[in-house]
Amino acid sequence: MRIRILVLSTLLALSGAASALTPDDVKSALAAEVKATDPAFKDFSAQRGNVFFHARHGGEWSCATCHTELPAASGQHTVTKKPIRPLAPAANAERFTNQDKVDKWFKRNCNDVAKRACTAREKGDLLAYLMSVKP
Numbered sequence: 001m002r003i004r005i006l007v008l009s010t011l012l013a014l015s016g017a018a019s020a021l022t023p024d025d026v027k028s029a030l031a032a033e034v035k036a037t038d039p040a041f042k043d044f045s046a047q048r049g050n051v052f053f054h055a056r057h058g059g060e061w062s063c064a065t066c067h068t069e070l071p072a073a074s075g076q077h078t079v080t081k082k083p084i085r086p087l088a089p090a091a092n093a094e095r096f097t098n099q100d101k102v103d104k105w106f107k108r109n110c111n112d113v114a115k116r117a118c119t120a121r122e123k124g125d126l127l128a129y130l131m132s133v134k135p
């Protein structure tokens with residue numbers, strides 16, 4: 001019995017470790033991607049991310065259109081009017097903890113806003129900005 005509990009709790013701990021991605025992990029992966037083509041790369045810029053987030057990039061929308069000017073607040077889809085929970089990790093602990101979700105929405109939303117994919121550097125700057133936003 002005791003052994004079975006031990007095995008079970010070990011399995012639980014292992015599966016927990018595999019899914020426990022943090023915004024810092026997501027940022028490190030992006031940094032590694034940038035470094036692969038630019039070995040001199042040092043760090044992302046929350047300031048550049050802030051500018052990108054609030055600016056329009058040739059289209060009607062900015063990131064702030066759906067995620068609000070202050071991404072610690074709840075937003076709303078500009079077309080469907082569906083509520084969107086805050087994008088800043090400090091205000092919503094689920095943000096940037098699931099790589100598939102992060103990839104899917106960066107891809108879709110960058111296309112919506114800029115009509116192209118965001119570069120790893122842009123994504124890292126955006127994440128640095130979002131991580132700097134306090135509720």
Ligand code: HEC
Nearest residue numbers: 061062063066077078084085095096097102105109110113
């Ligand atoms: C047309 C509305 C809209 C615009 C514009 C928009 N988003 Fe989103 N975004 C959404 C919706 C809807 C979701 C998914 C629902 C949710 O996660 O709350 C989402 C989710 C995300 C996520 C998932 C994060 C996570 O870990 O849960 C990221 C990252 C993201 N958006 C970044 C951006 C960035 C960067 C921009 C600007 C380039 C942007 N969004 C512009 C609607 C939008």
